[in-house]
Amino acid sequence: MSEKPKLNLNRVPIPKQEPDARRANFSEVALGYSEEQALEEAGRCIDCKKPGCKDGCPVNVDIPGFIMAIQEGDMPEAVRILKSKNSLPGICGRVCPQETQCELTCNLARKDAPIAIGRLERYVADWEIAHPEAVKRGAEEIKSNGRKVAVIGSGPAGLTCAADLAQLGYAVTVFEALHVAGGVLMYGIPEFRLPKAIVQGEVDYVKSLGVEVKLNHVIGKIATVDELLKNGFDAVFLAPGAGAPMFLNIPGENLSGVYSANEFLTRTNLMKAYLFPQYDTPIQVGKRVAVFGAGNVAMDASRCALRLGAEEVYIIYRRSRTEMPARLEESENAEEEGVVFKLLTNPGRLLGDRRGIVRAVELNEMELGEPDESGRRRPVLKPDSEFIVEIDTAIPALGTRPNPIIPSTTEGLELTKWGTVLTDEETGSTSKERVWCGGDMATGAATVISAMGAARRAAISIDKWLKNGK
Amino acid sequence: MYRIAKKEVLVPNTIYLKVEAPEIAVKAQPGQFVILRVDEVGERFPLSLAGWDQKDGMIEMLFLIMGRSTMKLAGLQEGDSIMDVVGPLGGPTEIESYGNVLCVGSTFGVGPMVPLIKALKEKGNRVISVMEAKDEGSLFWEDELRGLSDELHVVLGDGSRGKARQASEFLGQYLEAGNKVDRVFAFGRVFMMMQCSRATKPFGVKTIVALTPIMVDGTGMCGCCRVSVGDETKFTCVDGPEFDGHEVDWETLIKRKRAYLKEEARAFDLGQLEGLRRIAELSRLSGRVSAMEK
Numbered sequence: 001m002s003e004k005p006k007l008n009l010n011r012v013p014i015p016k017q018e019p020d021a022r023r024a025n026f027s028e029v030a031l032g033y034s035e036e037q038a039l040e041e042a043g044r045c046i047d048c049k050k051p052g053c054k055d056g057c058p059v060n061v062d063i064p065g066f067i068m069a070i071q072e073g074d075m076p077e078a079v080r081i082l083k084s085k086n087s088l089p090g091i092c093g094r095v096c097p098q099e100t101q102c103e104l105t106c107n108l109a110r111k112d113a114p115i116a117i118g119r120l121e122r123y124v125a126d127w128e129i130a131h132p133e134a135v136k137r138g139a140e141e142i143k144s145n146g147r148k149v150a151v152i153g154s155g156p157a158g159l160t161c162a163a164d165l166a167q168l169g170y171a172v173t174v175f176e177a178l179h180v181a182g183g184v185l186m187y188g189i190p191e192f193r194l195p196k197a198i199v200q201g202e203v204d205y206v207k208s209l210g211v212e213v214k215l216n217h218v219i220g221k222i223a224t225v226d227e228l229l230k231n232g233f234d235a236v237f238l239a240p241g242a243g244a245p246m247f248l249n250i251p252g253e254n255l256s257g258v259y260s261a262n263e264f265l266t267r268t269n270l271m272k273a274y275l276f277p278q279y280d281t282p283i284q285v286g287k288r289v290a291v292f293g294a295g296n297v298a299m300d301a302s303r304c305a306l307r308l309g310a311e312e313v314y315i316i317y318r319r320s321r322t323e324m325p326a327r328l329e330e331s332e333n334a335e336e337e338g339v340v341f342k343l344l345t346n347p348g349r350l351l352g353d354r355r356g357i358v359r360a361v362e363l364n365e366m367e368l369g370e371p372d373e374s375g376r377r378r379p380v381l382k383p384d385s386e387f388i389v390e391i392d393t394a395i396p397a398l399g400t401r402p403n404p405i406i407p408s409t410t411e412g413l414e415l416t417k418w419g420t421v422l423t424d425e426e427t428g429s430t431s432k433e434r435v436w437c438g439g440d441m442a443t444g445a446a447t448v449i450s451a452m453g454a455a456r457r458a459a460i461s462i463d464k465w466l467k468n469g470k
Numbered sequence: 471m472y473r474i475a476k477k478e479v480l481v482p483n484t485i486y487l488k489v490e491a492p493e494i495a496v497k498a499q500p501g502q503f504v505i506l507r508v509d510e511v512g513e514r515f516p517l518s519l520a521g522w523d524q525k526d527g528m529i530e531m532l533f534l535i536m537g538r539s540t541m542k543l544a545g546l547q548e549g550d551s552i553m554d555v556v557g558p559l560g561g562p563t564e565i566e567s568y569g570n571v572l573c574v575g576s577t578f579g580v581g582p583m584v585p586l587i588k589a590l591k592e593k594g595n596r597v598i599s600v601m602e603a604k605d606e607g608s609l610f611w612e613d614e615l616r617g618l619s620d621e622l623h624v625v626l627g628d629g630s631r632g633k634a635r636q637a638s639e640f641l642g643q644y645l646e647a648g649n650k651v652d653r654v655f656a657f658g659r660v661f662m663m664m665q666c667s668r669a670t671k672p673f674g675v676k677t678i679v680a681l682t683p684i685m686v687d688g689t690g691m692c693g694c695c696r697v698s699v700g701d702e703t704k705f706t707c708v709d710g711p712e713f714d715g716h717e718v719d720w721e722t723l724i725k726r727k728r729a730y731l732k733e734e735a736r737a738f739d740l741g742q743l744e745g746l747r748r749i750a751e752l753s754r755l756s757g758r759v760s761a762m763e764k
């Protein structure tokens with residue numbers, strides 16, 4: 001394809017709020033393409049015979065297909081193509097790590113100018129929201145098949161499985177522990193990266209298919225999985241995510257002013273602490289904030305801290321920049337906004353004042369040694385390198401593991417040594433009959449799109465099993 | 471939405487509610503709690519279950535007006551609804567045949583004592599109940615507890631009933647006198663639970679306390695409720711809320727509970743104090759409130 005004479009290698013940049021403005025508000029940072037910009041970027045796609053892009057997408061979106069539809073100005077068709085594989089394009093377009101997925105394998109990536117697939121995907125999804133009448137959504141033609149499925153958790157995995165099964169005629173009930181549906185999309189990922197109205201739009205769509213969403217229902221407490229199976233549900237899909245936070249296990253971690261990233265983000269996003277005292281939930285952010293870790297969660301926490309008024313925010317990470325697990329776009333955004341990266345440093349202990357409030361952290365310098373099992377170079381402590389940094393708030397953002405409530409109350413559910421549910425990758429089936437699992441609960445903390453992909457496969461498997469009795 | 475079927479002002483700052491929540495009522499066990507959110511802007515906060523009725527589909531709670539959230543809840547009337555109630559959360563109390571069991575309750579701790587005592591009695595225990603209150607005017611449910619227990623002792627802070635002014639003091643004296651006690655449960659204010667644990671420690675009587683750290687989700691997802699127990703970090707909402715009082719790091723717990731004092735004061739502004747006065751008037755207890763204010 002590179003014979004094509006006029007390859008346009010200029011990716012159309014996405015308009016963004018300026019760093020100085022955006023670090024003071026919770027509105028979305030990336031503003032989205034205008035029609036002209038979308039057409040220009042779509043126009044760069046050369047509709048390859050062997051489109052590499054598709055191989056990089058975990059759910060195999062027909063990328064050239066929807067981009068050609070944009071080129072032709074047939075937006076309803078673009079929506080249709082996109083949604084036939086990805087039921088949450090407005091979300092994935094915004095939060096997929098495209099640079100390691102579809103945009104990595106786009107044939108133009110070799111020329112350092114992959115098509116901005118995520119941004120176009122977002123453009124199509126936002127167009128649909130702005131033109132609700134243009135694409136038919138809804139449940140008119142669905143015929144009930146009289147079977148009932150329970151879905152546990154309303155994150156991307158739960159919502160996707162529920163929507164797919166509802167479209168096949170199942171009566172689906174989603175049980176959600178929190179008071180709103182959406183999982184991490186609501187309580188974790190901040191408004192400035194993923195507006196909550198978009199998530200609620202998707203939840204409403206799933207409901208419009210006839211899915212019942214029961215909030216405030218912690219399965220394992222108000223009813224066990226076995227009770228659901230006994231009381232009328234033909235199958236259960238487990239999608240409770242991996243929400244239990246990990247801590248550093250260093251002295252001083254239980255001081256006041258030390259928040260798990262989950263708590264910090266939940267207070268901020270789900271409970272809207274940034275609107276305190278209009279909203280009742282408080283949050284405390286001092287002048288100097290240290291966030292430990294360098295994944296998406298750490299970036300989100302650090303950027304929220306800035307927006308909540310912190311003057312200095314540090315990302316403390318024991319490896320170097322190349323090993324940082326966060327999406328490139330997000331670490332760049334964070335740095336532009338003024339987050340300071342203290343790389344190759346590791347916390348040794350947290351120090352408190354007399355009232356038990358954190359006031360400083362002792363850090364050690366690290367250097368990179370031999371590669372470890374993960375293939376990344378292992379950080380090693382430099383002897384006698386301790387130094388103290390004064391802080392007012394500390395936020396360990398070290399990742400999460402599966403919550404034990406469901407495993408400990410469900411008989412016969414086999415787990416892996418990481419506490420995830422042992423799951424067949426192809427079908428989502430578990431060691432327990434009539435129980436499937438997908439998303440972070442099956443894989444450990446992963447991505448939105450991988451959770452969706454697993455949920456799709458599970459929906460197909462559940463349907464097959466219930467129709468054929470295996 | 472969860473409808474309030476019954477509301478009663480027990481003493482001016484303590485309120486009893488019966489709320490429609492049939493699914494929770496079916497699963498509730500002694501020692502468990504619920505998390506509530508009164509309205510759209512409300513925070514999530516926990517209250518222990520003080521009772522439940524599977525037939526009517528009702529759960530009961532009893533709470534002390536502390537700040538913004540409990541004030542809002544107190545402002546609701548019979549027939550009004552609470553936006554969110556989730557539960558039952560937390561592990562249930564371990565109930566066995568211990569022998570002589572001493573149950574201590576102060577303020578809102580009297581609520582969860584009721585289902586506990588019932589369950590202990592069912593297992594054949596002899597239950598000695600101790601109620602702690604500031605004075606006669608802050609005491610409620612004395613007759614109920616007397617009816618349920620084998621023995622009831624009331625300890626008042628003004629010393630008007632017996633020598634002891636604090637439940638912990640009573641405990642010390644009771645054990646000192648050679649009374650055989652196989653287990654102690656203490657529910658209520660953190661300070662009281664800490665003192666009771668200290669009082670029983672020299673006698674080696676296992677003392678179970680129900681901790682009340684600040685919570686957000688109540689499902690093990692945020693870690694806000696973490697406490698140090700026997701040098702291990704535990705999440706109160708999933709690993710507790712009941713722990714061995716001799717193992718709890720009380721100092722850290724108390725400091726963490728005080729983390730939001732400034733913000734709490736800001737939320738609980740004077741307008742809300744006005745609300746307290748109105749509630750008291752409604753229940754014709756205003757005399758007592760003005761006495762309290764002095």
Ligand SMILES: Cc1cc2nc3c(=O)[nH]c(=O)nc-3n(C[C@H](O)[C@H](O)[C@H](O)COP(=O)(O)OP(=O)(O)OC[C@H]3O[C@@H](n4cnc5c(N)ncnc54)[C@H](O)[C@@H]3O)c2cc1C
Binds near residue numbers: 176242445
């Ligand atoms: C801060 C943060 C930022 C992230 N950024 C990105 C990103 O930029 N891109 C990306 O692709 N991925 C990102 N991720 C990861 C991504 O969000 C997750 O991989 C994805 O949400 C997993 O989906 P899920 O459906 O398995 O679980 P979740 O989204 O975790 O949803 C699970 C739901 O189940 C509920 N639940 C749990 N237990 C029970 C129970 N017992 N009963 C009833 N309900 C229950 C939970 O309350 C929750 O609502 C991020 C994660 C975090 C925390």
Ligand SMILES: Cc1cc2nc3c(=O)[nH]c(=O)nc-3n(C[C@H](O)[C@H](O)[C@H](O)COP(=O)(O)OP(=O)(O)OC[C@H]3O[C@@H](n4cnc5c(N)ncnc54)[C@H](O)[C@@H]3O)c2cc1C
Binds near residue numbers: 518519581681734
């Ligand atoms: C498992 C558990 C069971 C409880 N059971 C009862 C009960 O049966 N009756 C009762 O009256 N109280 C109970 N509490 C305490 C009750 O949750 C708090 O009094 C209430 O949240 C105070 O909120 P507020 O806004 O009115 O006061 P605030 O002004 O917010 O706070 C007043 C005091 O309450 C504490 N507090 C604040 N927010 C929370 C929170 N989210 N969780 C816990 N404590 C908080 C603060 O440390 C402070 O000392 C329980 C707490 C826990 C953890």
Ligand code: SF4
Binds near residue numbers: 060093102121
């Ligand atoms: S779903 Fe994600 S990976 Fe797939 S095409 Fe869209 S942005 Fe790329």
Ligand code: SF4
Binds near residue numbers: 064106
């Ligand atoms: S997105 Fe990239 S790989 Fe896919 S068809 Fe267009 S140019 Fe080719």
Ligand code: FES
Binds near residue numbers: 685690693706707
């Ligand atoms: S309240 Fe969040 S983990 Fe216990």
